[in-house]
Amino acid sequence: MKASLFALLSAASLFVSSTIGRVQWTPDQANQWYANNGWFAGCNFIPSTAVNVLEMWQAETFDL
Numbered sequence: 001m002k003a004s005l006f007a008l009l010s011a012a013s014l015f016v017s018s019t020i021g022r023v024q025w026t027p028d029q030a031n032q033w034y035a036n037n038g039w040f041a042g043c044n045f046i047p048s049t050a051v052n053v054l055e056m057w058q059a060e061t062f063d064l
Contacts, residue, residue, distance in 0.1 A: 047063055049061065049063045050063070
């Protein structure tokens with residue numbers, strides 16, 4: 001019990017300490033980052049006919 005509580009408190013303190021020093025970007029900094037990186041393209045869609053990401057590409061269950 002004490003070990004799990006210690007682990008939980010340690011993880012929480014690491015999270016808090018890692019977020020304290022962070023500063024939010026200004027709009028100009030965000031726009032500059034976007035100008036350098038451009039539009040990201042990708043896909044995170046799973047159709048309702050698939051159970052998971054692998055299932056959607058199987059020949060038996062592929063749905064155009």
